[in-house]
Amino acid sequence: MNGIHDMGGMHGFGVVPIEDKEPVFHEPWEGRVFGLAFAVNRQGLLNPEGMRLFLESLEPSFYIGATYYEKWLAALQAGLVFKGIIAKNEFVNRLESVISDPDMSLDRSEVGEITQKISDAINTHISPVRDVAVEPNFSPGDMVKVKNINPRGHTRLPRYVRGKKGVIYRYYGVHDFDDSRSQGLGDCPQPLYNVMFSASELWGSNTSTRDTLHIDMWESYIEREQE
Structure with a gap:
């Protein structure tokens, strides 16, 4: 689709900031969103390409102002709601609970099988090349x-x-x-x-x-x- 995400060649967005010794994650919640994306993918709930579709469908003003992992989180939420895996009111109710009681105890129990799948996905290289009988119509230099x-x-x-x-x-x-x-x-x-x-x-x-x-x-x- 032709959306705000396709910004190549566009002007007026200012200088791209380069952070010296930038950390992998700026806040702990960013790492959790990263892990959540892997968990959703490894369970077959939402593949990376499907997540990109929901990223590109985010409201333009939100997309421009959001951080990298804020976009990831919004896309995950939209994708899981669209697929009927989680109801929108579940997100709303939990958010209201946390806002009203920031110190509330959250269930952070880990599911061993899912955790292992995430670890395997991060540490295992899988070649993207498919072994199928499809001949290319072009060669280098064409x-x-x-x-x-x-x-x-x-x-x-x-x-x-x-x-x-x-x-x-x-x-x-x-x-x-x-x-x-x-x-x-x-x-x-x-x-x-x-x-x-x-x-x-x-x-x-x-x-x-x-x-x-x-x-x-x-x-x-x-x-x-x-x-």
């Missing part, structure tokens, strides 16, 4: 053009590159298609490439001729460009 499409759901294709011309730089193999997985339409594996664009192609002539931008793209995003 000239391609990005399709000018506007999907209504989640997509990994940024707006500023649509309709632009580039060169296949690398072929990664066959990967699950995130756009499809986010909507529960299956894995739909297809070839994945790294496409190189010149800065002038994306941003105009007032750029360095030495600068390039590399973007990973599934095959359905691109078409062959005649040299």
Whole structure:
């Protein structure tokens, strides 16, 4: 979808702050949200692509003003409510209880099996390459053009590159298609490439001729460009 999250190439948002020796989590609750996201994923309740769809559906003014993990928490809540796993009033009631009694005792008991799944997910590398019989239609060096499409759901294709011309730089193999997985339409594996664009192609002539931008793209995003 074309939403506020797709900010590439937009102006007016100020300098990106760079924090010296930035911690992994600024507050303990951020770590808990991170763990919650893994728990939800490992139990098959909401996959990462589905969570991105709910992130991108957040109200624009909230999205701009929220911190990274505030967005994660809001997306998790929206996704779990949408799927009927938790009722919205459960969140509201618990929040009201905590606000009225900040020192209330909360049940922090750990479920051993879920905890182990989270640990396994964090510490185990699983190759994203799918061993399926799908042949790529492009090779490194091929000239391609990005399709000018506007999907209504989640997509990994940024707006500023649509309709632009580039060169296949690398072929990664066959990967699950995130756009499809986010909507529960299956894995739909297809070839994945790294496409190189010149800065002038994306941003105009007032750029360095030495600068390039590399973007990973599934095959359905691109078409062959005649040299």
